[in-house]
Amino acid sequence: MSTKEMDALLRFRLPGIAGVICTDEHGLCLGAKGVATRETSGHIANIAESAARLNPNLPPPVIAIESEGGSILIKKEGTITMGIYKSPN
Amino acid sequence: MAVPFDRIPDSLGYLVLTEDGAVSGGDLENKEDVANQFMNIIQTALRIPLSSSKKDKFKKLSIVWDNFMYVITISAHKIYICKRRFIPPDAAMA
Amino acid sequence: MKVEIGVTMATEELKVYFTRLMKSVEGLMAIVITDRDGVPVFKVATDQAPDQVLKHNFLGTFGLAASQASKLGMSSNKSIVCFYEHYQVVQINKSPLLLTFIASSETSTGLLLDMDNTFTDALDDLGRVVGTT
Numbered sequence: 001m002s003t004k005e006m007d008a009l010l011r012f013r014l015p016g017i018a019g020v021i022c023t024d025e026h027g028l029c030l031g032a033k034g035v036a037t038r039e040t041s042g043h044i045a046n047i048a049e050s051a052a053r054l055n056p057n058l059p060p061p062v063i064a065i066e067s068e069g070g071s072i073l074i075k076k077e078g079t080i081t082m083g084i085y086k087s088p089n
Numbered sequence: 090m091a092v093p094f095d096r097i098p099d100s101l102g103y104l105v106l107t108e109d110g111a112v113s114g115g116d117l118e119n120k121e122d123v124a125n126q127f128m129n130i131i132q133t134a135l136r137i138p139l140s141s142s143k144k145d146k147f148k149k150l151s152i153v154w155d156n157f158m159y160v161i162t163i164s165a166h167k168i169y170i171c172k173r174r175f176i177p178p179d180a181a182m183a
Numbered sequence: 184m185k186v187e188i189g190v191t192m193a194t195e196e197l198k199v200y201f202t203r204l205m206k207s208v209e210g211l212m213a214i215v216i217t218d219r220d221g222v223p224v225f226k227v228a229t230d231q232a233p234d235q236v237l238k239h240n241f242l243g244t245f246g247l248a249a250s251q252a253s254k255l256g257m258s259s260n261k262s263i264v265c266f267y268e269h270y271q272v273v274q275i276n277k278s279p280l281l282l283t284f285i286a287s288s289e290t291s292t293g294l295l296l297d298m299d300n301t302f303t304d305a306l307d308d309l310g311r312v313v314g315t316t
Contacts, residue, residue, distance in 0.1 A: 027293025039300060040137055042293030046208075047133040049291070051152045054126055054159070061158075064151040069140025085139075132207055136301065 003031045018070060019085035035070075035085050044083045048076035099174035101157060106168040116172050127170055131161060194225070201227045204302065208294055210287035212270075213237065216306075217281045221246035224280065233270065236285050245274050246281055264292055275299045280310055 019034030021044060029041035052060040060076040074083045102115025104124065111121050134150050150161040158175040161168065205211050205227055213228035213236065221243035228237060235241055245263070252260035253276075265272040266288060273295040275282040284295045299306065 023293060027291030028296075029293065035141075037138070039297045042291050042295070042297045043133050043136045046291050046294050047130055047137070050126060050130045050133065054123065054130075054152065055154065058154050062151075062153045063134075064149075064153065065134050065137060065139060065147045066149045066151075067139045067145050067147045069142055069145040072137060072139060129207065129209075 003033065016086050017084060018087040021083040021085075023081045023083075025079040030080070035087075036083065040083075044074055045076075045081045048074050048081040052076055097171060097173065099176070100171055101174060102172040104170040106170070108166060117170065127159075127161065127168070131163070131168065197225060198227060200302075201225070204298075205229065208286070208290065208298075210290035211284060211295070212287070213283075213285040214298075215242060215283040215285070217242050217246065217283065218279060219246060219250070219281065221281070228285075232285055236270075236272070236283075242281075242283060245272070245283060249274060249276055249281060262296060264296070271295075273298075277306060277310075280306065282306075 017034070019032070019036035021032045021036035021038075021041060022030040023041040023045040024030055025045070027042035027045035029038040032038045032041070047063055048060060051063050055061070063074040065072050065074070068088065070088055071086045072083050073086070074081065076082075100115065102117035102120075103113065104117040104120065104127070105112045106124055106128070111124055113120060117123070130152070131150065134147055139145055139147065146163075148162065152159040152161075153175055156175055158173050160171045160173060163169070201214050205214050212232035213226065215226040215228075215237065216224045218224055221239065223237075223239075223242065226237065249260050249263060252263065259278075260276055262276065263272075263274045265274075269288055271286050271288050271290065271292060273284045273286070273292065275284075275296070275298070277299050282299060284298060286295060
């Protein structure tokens with residue numbers, strides 16, 4: 001996903017999306033937009049990796065971390081891990 | 090300890106981690122070895138900021154596969170992990 | 184005299200803290216905190232850590248690399264990542280300290296690069312000790 005596409009996702013797609021972050025398999029940030037901060041990339045990749053290891057035979061799961069102030073959805077897809085921040089409804 | 094997990098619909102198992110040990114049942118019975126994996130995930134989750142407020146800790150952590158999910162929450166120094174059947178909602182997120 | 188006792192006690196606590204931190208990151212084998220010249224202030228390591236990395240010349244060389252990198256006219260060097268076949272070494276400049284992480288090449292580099300934010304408080308204490316001596 002290019003940064004342009006990330007911009008588009010933020011602007012036009014589902015309302016309530018506050019940020020997007022993409023990382024590679026080393027946990028290095030490929031791009032961060034909106035509320036996402038580049039420093040988080042390592043943790044995003046790490047949690048996706050750890051969660052996938054709970055059931056190594058199944059495709060990687062979706063991780064949803066929710067709080068009152070906002071939430072994030074994380075999914076590993078091949079070598080890329082993506083996180084989508086949502087603002088509270 | 091009374092763990093009202095039976096009342097949770099579609100519950101497949103549970104694991105409660107406390108400072109003194111763990112209580113488990115169902116699919117997660119005696120799966121204390123995965124407790125460490127969960128702890129790692131929880132610690133990582135706590136390091137991901139969800140909003141501008143640094144004090145904002147997660148309320149609910151879900152790990153979702155096609156047919157089942159783990160739902161994790163923390164309350165009063167206890168970590169509750171529930172394995173549930175996952176039935177995807179028909180309507181797409183709109 | 185009092186100060187010394189304070190420092191030793193703090194060291195014990197730090198050791199526990201950093202050991203736990205080290206184990207929380209998969210593949211992380213050693214955390215070494217040195218001063219600018221590579222003189223170790225504090226270190227924790229697992230048995231898997233290669234011996235040579237904990238020696239003074241290794242750490243000194245990395246310190247030197249960082250200070251040379253700071254002279255390239257692109258402001259001071261923030262971090263250095265070195266990849267080897269089986270290991271990776273991540274070094275973060277946290278003046279007056281240098282943090283060195285030795286990990287497996289599989290370990291998430293992004294996670295290591297954010298480690299300084301994870302333990303800012305502990306570092307402030309160590310930085311003060313280094314600053315006064």
